[in-house]
Amino acid sequence: MTQSSLPATTSQGSILRPALTLFAVLSLITGLLYPLVVTGVAQTAFSHQANGSLITQGGKTVGSELIGQSFTQPGHFWGRPSATAPMPYNAAASGGSNQGPTNPALAEAAKARIEALRAADPGNTRPVPVDLVTASASGLDPQISPAAADYQSARVAKARGLPLAQVQALVQQHTESPWLGLLGEPRVNVLALNLALDSLPKQ
Numbered sequence: 745m746t747q748s749s750l751p752a753t754t755s756q757g758s759i760l761r762p763a764l765t766l767f768a769v770l771s772l773i774t775g776l777l778y779p780l781v782v783t784g785v786a787q788t789a790f791s792h793q794a795n796g797s798l799i800t801q802g803g804k805t806v807g808s809e810l811i812g813q814s815f816t817q818p819g820h821f822w823g824r825p826s827a828t829a830p831m832p833y834n835a836a837a838s839g840g841s842n843q844g845p846t847n848p849a850l851a852e853a854a855k856a857r858i859e860a861l862r863a864a865d866p867g868n869t870r871p872v873p874v875d876l877v878t879a880s881a882s883g884l885d886p887q888i889s890p891a892a893a894d895y896q897s898a899r900v901a902k903a904r905g906l907p908l909a910q911v912q913a914l915v916q917q918h919t920e921s922p923w924l925g926l927l928g929e930p931r932v933n934v935l936a937l938n939l940a941l942d943s944l945p946k947q
Contacts, residue, residue, distance in 0.1 A: 796808050796810070801943075809886060809936065811835050812832075814833055818864055818899055819941070820900065821938055822876070823885070824879060824880055825878065826879055832883070833883065840883055854877040865898065868895070873888075873889055886935060887933050888932055888934055889931060890915070892932075893919075893937070900941070904941065911941075914937065915937065918937045
């Protein structure tokens, strides 16, 4: 009997066993052990981040450091506009408006947002920071620039009956620096800042 006429099952059997063994070993490592190790390390060393960077107040979860919220009261700082549907900052439908810079709808939306900011603070004639009138690509940005926070400080101080310097100091306290002083831009988390405002003694 020549080699070519040997039964095919002999060759297949010699390949199938190590293939199944390798499949089982890799499934165990990548499907069970690796996720367990990564989850364990994350929960031990970075539990806050691993659980969604949640913000709690009085034992109740009020939001996340990573997802913005819609604030419209004059006594609160307002975040970046959000184009998510069906409501702003919808984490289940992250996305932008996809309107290009030459789209008239984008210019109209920015104009309407500027008018709303002017109406809420008629005495403020300073240029409106761009992040207060343009939505982010994700629609979920929780931060604004220090310039955007400073632009709103007088309105918030007036609405709350607080000294402007106190509100500006609070903004400064909640301004995050670039990571390692190099990566990213200075930014202010709107939810954290508003919670700090709400925790101040009533005037």
